[in-house]
Amino acid sequence: MLGAAIKYSYLNAKTRTMHSKRLRPNDWHILEAAKDRDSFLRYLATTSYGPWVTEILEQKEQGDELFERRIFGALFEDYGKILRSLHDASSRELILSLFSRFEAENLKICLRALFTGLRKANVAHFLYPVEKISRLPWDKLWQQKDVRAALKLLEKTPFGPMLKHALPQFEAQGRLFPLEMAIDIACFKRIAAAAQAAGSRRDRARVSQILGSYIDVLNICHIFRLRFVYGLSPEEALNYSYPGGSLDLRTLHDIARAGDPASMAKVLPMPFAAFIHDVKGDMSGLRLKLEEWLVRRLRKAFLGSPFHLGVQVAHLLEKELEIRSLISLYQARIHSPASQAGEIVPRIFLKGGEPIVQAG
Amino acid sequence: MFRPVKLFRVTIQVPDKYMSQVLGILGDFKLLHLININETQLGKLGYVAGVRTDLLNRYEKVLERVSRLVRELEISEPVPPLPRAPRPEKDIYEMEERLSGIEEEVSSYLAEGKRAEKELKKKQELISRLSLLEPAGIDFSRLSALRFVYCTFGMLPAENLDRLEESLSDIHHSLVKISEQKDRLVMAAFCLKQDKDVLDRALRSAFFQELEIPPGLSGPVSQVIKEFQEELPGLEEKARAAQEAKEEFRSRFSQTLLLLREQAYVARILLKAQARFGKIDHTYLLTGWLPVHLYERLRDSIMKATDGQAIVDKVDPEDIREVREGIIKIPILFNNPLLIRPFEKLTSLYGTPSYQEVEPTVFLALSFVLLFGMMFGDVGHGLVLFLAGLYIFRRLYRYMDYGIILMECGVSSALFGILYGSVFGLEDIIPALWLHPMKDINRFMMVSAAIGVGMISLGLILNLINIFRRKKYAELLSAGGLVGALLYWLLAGLAIRYVLSGPPAPIEINIAKAVSGLLLLIMIVERPLRALMKRRKARSKGIKPAQQAGLGTMILESVIEALDSVLRFLANTVSFVRVAAFALTHAALFVGVFSIADMVSHGSGSGVPYYLTLVIGNLVIIILEGMVVSIQTIRLEYYEFFSKFFRGGGEPFQPIVARESEESS
Structure with missing residues (x-):
């Protein structure tokens, strides 16, 4: 315990300081009431997102994608701070594996650009600013002539083995979808492996619990999207689901087999079933409920013994959700000013709330 | 050798009917630096000749066809020299005919060879695929008899098996593991034919890679493999025969094809060069720089080819007003013997000398080799460098120049190795004819400084020559001119x-004090005096002089400059002590290597690690120290020597063919 206290005291203090800078219900209320884009951004500039928003305000002509990507700079700064405070390789790997989800997004954009013959300049506004932390050879990747050459360059990276498996399907189908799925799966495989290897037994237990819940939420939304947005079959949706969650394959299959969104909500196991029983069956409603549940779970990591990596993972995931909610609200302020924040942002952000204390 | 090749500016006027022959002659002479007509008055008036696109296209096609044959026949010999440059309009017919003849003879064999190789490869791949299924003892006859069952074979990432099983739990299926290949499972997947789509979708999403098995196979898989293997010798024989035919064609046609390609290439360059010519009605006009000694021959050749209907004129650069005023630059064509020529690259790296100044490559080459040898003196290491240079010279044509430099440095190192008595760091094999660097440090440093005085003095002399050539006599009184040189020599003499x-x-x-004081005074006052005279002269002509700094400021600047120059002379000379320092480093590294080798041999108790350490240590010294010494030598050349006289700003000579080839590449 003493060892853990020495190891985590500074890191914890730092993480809690970062966590304390999250938006308060009052901030959300003012942002919800913002008349337009400018007033939204101007208020946001007074919060902990100030440095990134000021930069966006100065470059008005760049469009909304710039906000959506640049605002993640705030999250990546937290990633950087946590990584700098961690000294053992397994803990760093855990945080880096979480970060690799953003690398994966950029990688997909890069491959799409190479596939369609676009240059980096054409898609730069879709890219997350990952350069400070990422170790992937981005410059070289963007210089490649085609997807195959880029995959060759990625052989030795964590994405390499899975991309190699997906390559025959990419060639057979002539579309990027198998590669994109492979990138995501590789990413979550890495996260699961890092969670299994992270720090002490306490670290592993708490981290696995948090990441298990997170991946479950993602998997439910992912299967929903694959089935009812992309029209894939249950077997495909299951095979493309992310590894590392706490839901077993049979449960995921049951979810994938549901014939429509409403019945899908019905087959969800506990604790999800209890939490989302009133969802009507649309994607955003489901996502919002699940995120609400997840944030409560994440906040639970800040209770009890503070000496484990779960605190850092929970902070990073909550901040990520906060940013995604911010983006949703920002888009709503521009495209449908009449919409209510409650339809867009998890209620726990708007009203505040206590974490779920009972085990899920 | 000390000056670039003397050039004339040549102007050629040719009736268009003779243009093809003249182009060929220009290609033969090669050494014409073409002036783009667009940069002249005529070009600005719009009298620019166009490129003959029809002919150019024919050459492009010939080039494409020849290149394809060269590639397919895998010809990699060096390109033979062209006996004469092509006459573009005339030679195209012969080239096309010769090429068609070769194509007719070669194409069918090449196609046959390709087919055989492709079929062989296909069969080999199929055998290797079928071998994966061999452990299961599959019988294709029985599989094809299945009426209600669908079956497919392939490889599945091992980690995806559980998901795949679960995803297929709604249908009757069977996944049979046959063998393992690294992280993948070779599998057979079965289901009812009615569920084929479900199985395929599931397999696809689990990244299952289907093994392509041709339809219609029958019998056990081992028997099928055996049957295919029996077909292999026949296919290999076919491929071998095709390969032999290819080799025969290669030996018969390689020279012809390479010559044709070179001809087409040069013809294309010459045709493209026409875009730089002027044209008025039916007369082409081209102008460029040509070495003086080639002028008569070029004129005679053109006059003969055009039945005396061309006009070939020359102008001495001295007579061109724009050249005198520095508006037009005369290109620099280096003129050095074979052993010096590779060092032209080092000169050009610093800058291209102007036409009036001394061409310094010869001084650079000699001093480079001398300094390198002094710093890297060892018979064994010199020999290794020489052999490495020889290898590059003989095998790597593109880097031939570097091979020559390496060989020369190797010889110099070996000679200094004899003077130092050092063979791979062993100083007891041959006697030192001069000194051991580690034992005679002071003397060695003195010699290094003396070499520095010599090189800086040479730089100052070259600068005086440049001043006279450029007729900028006022610079003689400056710190970089005669006055500065005299001051340097006075101080060096005293030392x-x-x-x-x-x-x-x-x-x-006392005499030295008086003279150096006088020289310093001249250095200080020469600039303010010149400025004053210039101002007075301007006033006497009624011209308002340009705004200049006041007299006091100018004197202050001159004092600082003079002191700076004196200090720089001192620093430049001391800088040469590094020659001794690096020679000592070289010797000290040997001591280090021998000490490590001793330690290793004591530890292991056998002689092999000792000699292994010596070999590795020597290799490290050759590579590491060789690089460091090269960099230091270049540094001395550029900063201490070139900076004394080299002004640069010249334009490199670009022969008509080279210029176009660079552009095309």
Whole structure:
């Protein structure tokens, strides 16, 4: 315990300081009431997102994608701070594996650009600013002539083995979808492996619990999207689901087999079933409920013994959700000013709330 | 050798009917630096000749066809020299005909060879695929008899098996593991034919890679493999025959094809060069720089080819007003012997000398080799460098120049190795004819400084020559001119006098003080005086002089500049002591290597690690120290030597063919 206290005291203090800078219900209320884009951004500039928003305000002509990507700079700064405070390789790997989800997004954009013959300049506004932390050879990747050459360059990276498996399907189908799925799966495989290897037994237990819940939420939304947005079959949706969650394959299959969104909500196991029983069956409603549940779970990591990596993972995931909610609200302020924040942002952000204390 | 090749500016006017022959002659002479007509008055008036696109296209096609044959026949010999440049309009017919003849003879064999190789490869791949299924003892006859069952074979990432099983739990299926290949499972997947789509979708999403098995196979898989293997010798024989035919064609046609390609290439360059020519009605006009000694021959050749209907004129650069005023630059064509020529690259790296200044490559080459040898003196290492250079010279044509430099440095190292008595760091094999660097440090440093005095003096002399050539006599009074040189030599003389025979006599010191004071005074006042005279001259002509700094400021600047120059002379000379320092480093590294080798041999108790350490240590010294010494030598050349006289700003000579080839590449 003493060892853990020495190891985590500074890191914890730092993480809690970062966590304390999250938006308060009052901030959300003012942002919800913002008349337009400018007033939204101007208020946001007074919060902990100030440095990134000021930069966006100065470059008005760049469009909304710039906000959506640049605002993640705030999250990546937290990633950087946590990584700098961690000294053992397994803990760093855990945080880096979480970060690799953003690398994966950029990688997909890069491959799409190479596939369609676009240059980096054409898609730069879709890219997350990952350069400070990422170790992937981005410059070289963007210089490649085609997807195959880029995959060759990625052989030795964590994405390499899975991309190699997906390559025959990419060639057979002539579309990027198998590669994109492979990138995501590789990413979550890495996260699961890092969670299994992270720090002490306490670290592993708490981290696995948090990441298990997170991946479950993602998997439910992912299967929903694959089935009812992309029209894939249950077997495909299951095979493309992310590894590392706490839901077993049979449960995921049951979810994938549901014939429509409403019945899908019905087959969800506990604790999800209890939490989302009133969802009507649309994607955003489901996502919002699940995120609400997840944030409560994440906040639970800040209770009890503070000496484990779960605190850092929970902070990073909550901040990520906060940013995604911010983006949703920002888009709503521009495209449908009449919409209510409650339809867009998890209620726990708007009203505040206590974490779920009972085990899920 | 000390000057670039003397050039004339040549102007050629040719009736268009003779243009093809003249192009060929220009290609033969090669050494014409073409002036783009667009840069001249005529070009600005719009009298620019166009490129003959029809002919150019024919050459492009020929080039494409020849290149394809060269590629397919895998010809990699060096390109033979062209006996003469092509006459573009005339030679195209013969080239096309010769090429068609070769194509007719070769194409069918090449196609046959390709087919055979492709079929062989296909069969080999199929055998290797079928071999994966061999452990299961599959019988294709029985599989094809299945009426209600669908079956497929392939490889599945091992980690995806559980998901795949679960995803297929709604249908009757069977996944049979046959073998393992690294992280993948070779599998057979079965289901009812009615569920084929479900199975395929599931397999696809689990990244299952289907093994392509041709339909219609029958019998056990081992028997099928055996049957295919029996077909292999026949296919291999076919492929071998095709390969032999290819080799025969290669030996018969390689020279012809390479010549044709070169001809087409040069013809294309010459045709493209027409875009730089002028044209008025039916007369082409081209102008460029040509070495003086080639002028008569070029004129005679053109006059003969055009039945005396061309006009070929020359103008001495001295007579061109724009050249005198520095508006037009005369290109620099280096003129050095074979052993010096590779060092032209080092000169060009610093800058291209202008036409008027001394061409310094020869000094650079000699001093480079000398300094390198002094710093890297060892017979064994010199030999290794020489052999490495020889290998590059003989095998790597593109880097031939570097091979020559390496060989010369190797010889110099070996000679200094004899003077130092060092063979791979062993100093007891041959006697030192001069000194051991580690034992005679002071003397070695003196010699290094003396070499520095010599090189800086040479730089100052070259600068004086440049001043005279450029007729900028006023610069003689500056710190970089005669006055500065005299001051440097006076101080250097005093130092040498001190080293050789002790402190100078008081009278000598007094004389030196007076002379150096006078020289410093000249250096300080020359610029303000010149400025004053210029201002007075301008006033006398009634011209308002340009705004300049005041007299006091100018004198202050001159004082600082003079002091700076004196200090720089001192620093430049001291900088040469590094020659001794790096020679000592080289010797000290040997001591280090021998010490490590001793330690290793004591530890292991056998002689092999000792010699292994020596070999590795010597290799490290050759590579590491070789690089460091090269960099230091270049540094001395550029900063201490070139900076004394080299102004640069010249334009490199670009022969008509080279210029176009660079553009095309």
